[in-house]
Amino acid sequence: MHSKNSTVSIKSYLDLSQLLSEYRGSHEDNRAFALKHKKLEKAPTKLLLKWLDKNYFRIDGELNSKKYLDYLLSISSLLGLIFFILGFIVGLGLLSYDGKLPVNVIYYLFIAMFIPLFSMSLSAISIFSSDRVSHLIALLFPLHWIEKVLNYLPFRKKLKGFKVNLSFKLSKLLFIERLQLFSLIFSIGLLLSLLIMVIATDIAFGWSTTLQVSPEAFHRVIKYISIFWDKIIPSAIPSLDLVEMSHYFRLGEKLDISMVHNADKLGAWWKFLAMTTLIYAITFRFLFWIFTKEYLKKQLEESILSLKGVDKILREFKTPYISTQAPQKEKHLEIVEAKKEVVIKKREAKYQTILGWNFSKDEILLANDAKGIDGAENIWAVGGSNSFNKDLEIVKNSSGVVLLYVKSWEPPTMDFIDILEMLIENSKVTRVEIYPLGTIGRYYKNEQEHIDIWRRKIESVDSQKVWIVNHDR
Amino acid sequence: MIDRKNSYPKFAVVGHPNKGKSSIVSALAHDDSVQIGNTPGTTQVKRGFPLKVDGKIIYELFDTPGFQRARRILAWLEEHKPTSANKRADTIREFIYNFRDDERFRDEIELLEPIMNGAGIIYVVDASKPYGAEYEIEMEILRWTGQPSMAILNLIGDEDYREDWSRALGQYFRLVRTFNPLKAKFKNHIELLESIAQLKEDWTEQIKNAIEILKKFHNQKIDRTVEIIKDTTIKSLSYVYRHKIKSKTATKEEYRLASKHYRGELVKYERKLERDISEIWKHKNIERVDIPPLIDDVGLFSKESESIFGLSQKELILTGASAGAISGAGIDLAFSGGTFFLGTVIGSIVGGVSAMVGFDNLYNIKLLGKKIGKRELIVGPMKSANFPYVLLGRALYYASTLANRSHAIRDSLKLDDREFFIEKIIDNNMRKKLEKVHSKLREQKEPKEELLEEYREVILESFKKLI
Ligand SMILES: Nc1nc2c(ncn2[C@@H]2O[C@H](COP(=O)(O)OP(=O)(O)OP(=O)(O)O)[C@@H](O)[C@H]2O)c(=O)[nH]1
Numbered sequence: 015m016h017s018k019n020s021t022v023s024i025k026s027y028l029d030l031s032q033l034l035s036e037y038r039g040s041h042e043d044n045r046a047f048a049l050k051h052k053k054l055e056k057a058p059t060k061l062l063l064k065w066l067d068k069n070y071f072r073i074d075g076e077l078n079s080k081k082y083l084d085y086l087l088s089i090s091s092l093l094g095l096i097f098f099i100l101g102f103i104v105g106l107g108l109l110s111y112d113g114k115l116p117v118n119v120i121y122y123l124f125i126a127m128f129i130p131l132f133s134m135s136l137s138a139i140s141i142f143s144s145d146r147v148s149h150l151i152a153l154l155f156p157l158h159w160i161e162k163v164l165n166y167l168p169f170r171k172k173l174k175g176f177k178v179n180l181s182f183k184l185s186k187l188l189f190i191e192r193l194q195l196f197s198l199i200f201s202i203g204l205l206l207s208l209l210i211m212v213i214a215t216d217i218a219f220g221w222s223t224t225l226q227v228s229p230e231a232f233h234r235v236i237k238y239i240s241i242f243w244d245k246i247i248p249s250a251i252p253s254l255d256l257v258e259m260s261h262y263f264r265l266g267e268k269l270d271i272s273m274v275h276n277a278d279k280l281g282a283w284w285k286f287l288a289m290t291t292l293i294y295a296i297t298f299r300f301l302f303w304i305f306t307k308e309y310l311k312k313q314l315e316e317s318i319l320s321l322k323g324v325d326k327i328l329r330e331f332k333t334p335y336i337s338t339q340a341p342q343k344e345k346h347l348e349i350v351e352a353k354k355e356v357v358i359k360k361r362e363a364k365y366q367t368i369l370g371w372n373f374s375k376d377e378i379l380l381a382n383d384a385k386g387i388d389g390a391e392n393i394w395a396v397g398g399s400n401s402f403n404k405d406l407e408i409v410k411n412s413s414g415v416v417l418l419y420v421k422s423w424e425p426p427t428m429d430f431i432d433i434l435e436m437l438i439e440n441s442k443v444t445r446v447e448i449y450p451l452g453t454i455g456r457y458y459k460n461e462q463e464h465i466d467i468w469r470r471k472i473e474s475v476d477s478q479k480v481w482i483v484n485h486d487r
Numbered sequence: 488m489i490d491r492k493n494s495y496p497k498f499a500v501v502g503h504p505n506k507g508k509s510s511i512v513s514a515l516a517h518d519d520s521v522q523i524g525n526t527p528g529t530t531q532v533k534r535g536f537p538l539k540v541d542g543k544i545i546y547e548l549f550d551t552p553g554f555q556r557a558r559r560i561l562a563w564l565e566e567h568k569p570t571s572a573n574k575r576a577d578t579i580r581e582f583i584y585n586f587r588d589d590e591r592f593r594d595e596i597e598l599l600e601p602i603m604n605g606a607g608i609i610y611v612v613d614a615s616k617p618y619g620a621e622y623e624i625e626m627e628i629l630r631w632t633g634q635p636s637m638a639i640l641n642l643i644g645d646e647d648y649r650e651d652w653s654r655a656l657g658q659y660f661r662l663v664r665t666f667n668p669l670k671a672k673f674k675n676h677i678e679l680l681e682s683i684a685q686l687k688e689d690w691t692e693q694i695k696n697a698i699e700i701l702k703k704f705h706n707q708k709i710d711r712t713v714e715i716i717k718d719t720t721i722k723s724l725s726y727v728y729r730h731k732i733k734s735k736t737a738t739k740e741e742y743r744l745a746s747k748h749y750r751g752e753l754v755k756y757e758r759k760l761e762r763d764i765s766e767i768w769k770h771k772n773i774e775r776v777d778i779p780p781l782i783d784d785v786g787l788f789s790k791e792s793e794s795i796f797g798l799s800q801k802e803l804i805l806t807g808a809s810a811g812a813i814s815g816a817g818i819d820l821a822f823s824g825g826t827f828f829l830g831t832v833i834g835s836i837v838g839g840v841s842a843m844v845g846f847d848n849l850y851n852i853k854l855l856g857k858k859i860g861k862r863e864l865i866v867g868p869m870k871s872a873n874f875p876y877v878l879l880g881r882a883l884y885y886a887s888t889l890a891n892r893s894h895a896i897r898d899s900l901k902l903d904d905r906e907f908f909i910e911k912i913i914d915n916n917m918r919k920k921l922e923k924v925h926s927k928l929r930e931q932k933e934p935k936e937e938l939l940e941e942y943r944e945v946i947l948e949s950f951k952k953l954i
């Protein structure tokens with residue numbers, strides 16, 4: 015579906031921005047990812063691209079980058095073709111020699127050298143200047159206007175469906191990079207037309223200017239221009255003779271006689287013009303194009319780090335994922351519904367047996383006293399430090415109505431329930447009244463919350479013999 | 488015997504039923520999913536809460552059921568008592584082995600197992616209730632395990648029997664500490680861990696490490712909270728809603744709808760903020776009781792919200808927020824003498840000024856666009872000088888309440904602290920820094936990076952004051 019991204023490109027930039035609008039990962043996932051790629055710890059951009067590769071499948075629907083790049087490709091091909099033809103036609107126009115007026119090399123130099131140098135400088139200024147200045151400069155580029163016009167053509171519709179998240183700076187660089195490419199193609203068209211014209215026709219070149227320029231001065235200029243190839247191809251530098259010979263005056267009635275005689279020599283200019291085009295319009299442009307491409311890449315790398323959501327991911331890559339949660343979920347408890355009302359307000363007047371669960375005998379007597387309960391035949395402490403067997407003994411000896419003190423704040427344990435159930439099973443015991451007491455500090459006053467706990471537990475025992483006394487309230 | 492690299496400290500929180508074992512685990516594990524209930528026997532099986540960093544366990548806490556039939560187990564142990572004390576742990580293993588399938592001792596086996604697997608013992612009692620000899624049975628069993636142990640005094644009720652308890656517990660446990668799981672803040676958590684670190688020499692280093700990690704974790708949470716508060720405030724303050732208009736002028740209904748949508752969006756931002764913050768502080772299960780709404784139906788601040796969370800009008804004027812509306816110098820002079828404000832004078836002067844400034848005028852609605860069909864109602868950005876403070880105040884209040892809230896609390900969240908006033912947290916100097924950003928946003932300009940950083944720092948500083 016997609017190729018792996020190893021460096022930042024328009025595609026990876028757009029894809030990442032699209033992915034981030036839908037998915038940013040959890041801290042746990044992102045950190046785990048970063049740990050898996052420990053080698054890339056110091057290269058956040060690379061790590062980010064890896065992360066993008068891994069999460070491609072999460073992008074819903076079509077990739078915006080595909081639409082955008084398709085658009086870019088079709089518009090670039092179209093413009094490329096247009097520029098090539100334009101270059102060719104301009105070349106033909108410049109070089110058409112009607113046998114009377116020679117082709118003015120100054121015109122040609124203007125198109126093949128001066129304009130490229132000027133436009134490259136403009137581009138360079140635009141690259142490094144603020145947004146506002148760049149806006150103004152853009153108006154100077156023909157491509158800007160061509161693009162404007164093209165935007166009204168059918169392409170426009172294609173672009174409508176999605177929004178491309180490119181900053182002004184990036185679109186500017188992309189624009190400038192394309193501009194260099196098209197200009198390069200234009201110049202190739204120009205050079206091609208020059209070569210074809212040289213082969214197919216016989217052109218006489220001359221030079222002419224309204225300014226007062228001596229052939230010597232012009233020759234000097236020419237030497238400067240050809241500085242890049244004077245050692246390699248000396249034949250591509252017109253001699254002073256040739257320069258003198260090809261000087262003509264447009265306004266003069268007739269051409270210099272010598273020019274007519276040496277018409278074939280005048281053609282030797284073509285090598286110079288071809289070299290000028292090759293060096294200034296093509297080589298320089300090519301180098302500048304490569305530069306803008308690289309610069310765009312660098313900018314993309316910077317911008318990708320400031321995409322919305324990237325800071326979160328990078329932070330999560332770096333910060334250890336800490337968790338304190340239990341891995342498994344807890345089951346919810348079912349609540350046992352009441353079968354009978356076990357809490358009674360009025361206690362029995364007399365008890366045969368009084369037991370105190372986790373109370374000492376003294377404490378039982380104290381409680382009896384406080385609650386105005388007459389002593390019973392049998393008063394025993396159960397639980398506490400008694401052994402289980404000792405308690406069994408006590409249970410066996412219990413009889414009649416039994417009062418069982420408990421500490422209201424201590425929830426009934428299964429140990430207690432075991433003893434209680436044995437009391438219930440004892441046929442001599444007719445009734446068990448559990449009496450939850452509060453702390454002495456509170457004068458035995460218990461809390462409703464605790465009574466509720468006891469009630470729920472005793473309800474689950476489900477016996478007709480057992481009751482809870484809640485005498486205080 | 489044990490692979491040293493993979494061994495990490497483990498602790499089993501054990502004790503009587505319903506004494507707050509799960510509450511303590513919940514607070515220490517920052518997990519509000521632990522079942523805590525006033526019914527004893529809420530916890531039925533042991534459950535491990537590992538502190539993990541990048542998947543590596545630093546320590547693990549076990550929540551366990553309470554002792555149910557301690558007496559009978561001790562009886563069995565005594566019956567099988569080995570000749571020397573160093574073999575007692577084996578007797579416990581033997582017990583577990585013999586009774587693993589016995590339903591009667593399920594709870595005890597659940598709680599003894601982690602201990603026999605090397606967990607330290609954290610024994611929990613409720614020291615607001617009197618000490619009882621029956622506890623000695625449990626403590627004796629725990630002593631048989633031979634594992635390092637400490638006791639935690641929890642105060643569930645409002646009496647205090649800690650002295651009694653300490654005397655008894657001191658005979659069984661090396662350390663006795665008070666820890667209240669419902670009130671515990673991060674600081675108390677760390678202090679408890681520091682005590683735990685002393686239980687066993689082997690663990691000291693690891694627990695110290697865990698403490699560092701938890702501190703880092705805590706700071707991460709603070710940073711993220713602050714970041715979210717900052718982002719949301721800025722998003723809300725710069726929010727502009729555009730509403731397409733069909734005909735030449737906007738109808739009353741269109742005005743109303745646009746304005747409603749605008750306000751609705753601000754409320755949504757706040758909700759999202761609250762969700763994010765509960766997520767950060769791992770309070771996902773709280774039931775929330777609404778704080779006064781941000782904006783009421785009529786499109787004003789709810790008066791309550793403004794008076795609690797916003798700046799007073801005096802503060803606002805001093806901030807210079809409304810300097811454009813009032814010719815500055817006179818007012819500043821008038822407000823510089825503190826005593827001037829005493830008594831009713833304050834009310835009448837401030838009231839007068841507020842009428843001049845028009846505090847109720849929160850945001851603009853403009854109709855823009857020349858062509859019919861392209862005309863829009865533009866609502867926002869928020870122009871009220873007090874709005875940012877209401878937003879920040881509410882966010883800080885919510886965030887600090889959650890950050891301070893123990894995970895053991897199961898009551899619904901109450902947000903009604905009338906004592907919370909933003910002026911207590913944000914001083915003059917801080918306010919000036921905030922205002923730099925607020926004024927930019929009111930003009931729909933993007934504040935510079937440095938200003939935003941300063942803004943973040945002010946929020947951080949005020950948040951730290953609250954937790
Ligand atoms: N007020 C107050 N209540 C507490 C405190 N600690 C626990 N509780 C309450 O006591 C009850 C029991 O708490 P849990 O944490 O479930 O106790 P537990 O020991 O795990 O109980 P089991 O799992 O049933 O053995 C709950 O209702 C808690 O809210 C405390 O420090 N203060």
Ligand SMILES: [Mg+2]
Pocket residue numbers: 508509510522523529530550551552
């Ligand atoms: Mg529990």
